[in-house]
Amino acid sequence: MFDLSSRTAKLVFGVSILLIGFYLFFPIYWMVISSFKANGELYQVLPTFFPRDVTLAHYWSVFTESQLGLYLVNSLIVSGASAAINTVLAVYAGYSFAKYRYPGRQPIMLFMLSAQMFPFGLLLISLYPVLTSFGLLDTRPGLILSYIVFALPVAVYMLYSYFTQVPDELIDAARADGASDLRIFHTIVLPISIPPVVTVFLYSFMWSWNDLLYSMTLIVSEDKRTIGPGLLLTYLNETNADWGGAMAASLVVSAPIVIAFMFLQRYFIQGVTAGAVK
C-alpha cells in the first residue's frame, strides 16, 4: 500500500515494526526464557536477555509440587462443557435469526446482542444467590451455566452472519424435495458450516478457559478450582512469589489455546470481524 522506496519511508517503517513488535512479543519472549532460567539467574537485579543455562526445574516443580494438573483437568471439563452448550444454543439461534421470519425476531436479536452492556460483575451479584438457591454454588454445572453469559451473544452473532450467506436456493430446493426444516438444517446446512461452528466453539472455550472473575467467585473448593484462580492463589501471594514456576505454569496453560487459535485463525478472524467491515 505504501511506497517504501525512499530512505525516510524505510526508516519509519523499520522503526515502527521494531517498536510495536517489541511491545507485542517481548513479554511473551520474557515469559518463555524466564521459565527456563535457574533461580540464581532469574533473581538478578540486572537480568540476562539470553539465558546462560537452560533448566526444566520450574516445569518439574509445576507438575510435581503444585496442583496445576488438577486445575487443568477442571478447566478442561468446565470450558469444554460450556463451549459445547454455547455452540449448540448459538447454532440454532443463529440459523433461526438468519433464515426465519417471525414476529419479535428483530427486537429479540438486538436485545441478545446488546447483552454486552450488562456488566459481568453485576450479573454475578444476582447469579450468586440464584445458584445458591438451586444448590449449584461451588459446583461445576453452576459454573458451566454461568459461562453462557460471556460468549452466547457474540456466538449467536457470528453464526447469524455466517448463515445469512448460505444461499436460500439450497434450502428451498431441499424443501421442494419434501425434506423437513430440521432435516435440511442437520444434513445440508450444518455439514457445510463446520469451520464457523468450530470457531464459535473455540471462542466460547477461550472465554471460559481465560476466566478469573466467575470461577474465583462461584467455586470455593480446591478440588474444583480452575486455572485462573488456581494460578493466582498458587503463585501470587505476598509470602511466596515463585516467578520461575509462575512463568512455566503460564506457558503450560497458554500453549493449548494459542496453538488452537494459530491453526484456526483464518476462520476466526473472519468470524469476529464479520459485518464490521464494509
Next chain:
Amino acid sequence: MSDVTLASGRLNYPVSPHARRGGLHAVQRRVGILMLAPAAIAFAIVILYPFFQALGLSLFEDTLQSIEPTFIGLANFKAILADPETWNSFGITVIYVGGATIGTLVLGLGWALILNQPFRGRKALRALTIMPWVVPSTVSAFIWAWIFNSRFGVINGIYLELGLIDVPKAWLSTPEGALIAVILTRIWRSIPLFMAFFLAGLQNVDQEQIDAARVDGAGNWAILRDHLLPHLRPVLIVVVVLGVIGGLQDFDTIYALTGGGPVSATSVLSISVYRKAFEQWDIGMASAMGVLWVATLLPPAYFYLRLLIKKGN
C-alpha cells in the same frame, strides 16, 4: 394456498407437504421460534433475570448485618454519589478506558498498516500477533507483574543499565506506576483484535484508486490521510465502540495484576463493584454502583446496536 406462497415471497413452489395444515408460513414460523427457544431461555435465565434482579437490589439495604433485604428507595444511590470513592473510581475508569482505547487504536492501526505491506515473514508475524489476545487473563497479569517486579523486573533492569534510576523502583506500589501498568497490559492484550479489524478493512481498499493518486504525486502521508483513513472510518467506529465496551467490562487482568490497588489507585468500576459485593458483602450498595456502571455502558452499547441495525438494512 396461493396466498401462502405469495406471502412467503421467494418460496414459490405451490405444492408443499406443509401447505395442507395451517399453511407453510405458519409451520416455518413455528420451526424458527422453536430453534430460537433454547438460546432465548438460557439468555433469560443467566443474563436477563440476574440483570433485572440486580437493578431491583440497588433499591434495597442488603448487607451482612441485615437479616432480610429492606426497601430503602434511592438511599443507596444517594450514599454512593456522596462518596468520594465513587468519583475516584469513575475518574480512574475514564483514564483507564480512554488511555487504553486511544493507545490500542494508534498501535493497532500502525501494526495493521505494517502487516498490510508485502514483506517476507509477514504471514508468520500475523499469526503470532494473536498471542497476547488469547493467553489467559491471569497469565497476562503474571507476565506484566514480573516485568514490573520491584526487585528483579526487566524494566528496572533496563532503567538501571541505562542509568535512568539508581535503585530498583516498586512501580506497582505507586498510584501512577500501577495505573500505567494496567493500561499497558490492556493495550497489549487488545492490539491483536484491533489489528484484525483494521486488516480486514484494508483488504478491500481500491488499489487502482491508490495507484491513480500516486501517479498524481501523492506521497505516503497523503495516501494515508486522504484515502486509507477515510476508507477505514466505519471500522474505526466499530473498533472504538468495542474497545470501550471491552475496557469497561475488564476485570480479570486488573484484579490479578494490582487487585485494584495500591489502596484504590486502579480500582475501576468493575473492581469497586466486586469489592463491595464479595469482600464487604454490601449487595445493595454494590448493585447501585453496578447500575451506574451500566449507565457508562449504555452509550457505547447504543452505538453498537445502531451499527448492527444499519448493517442489517
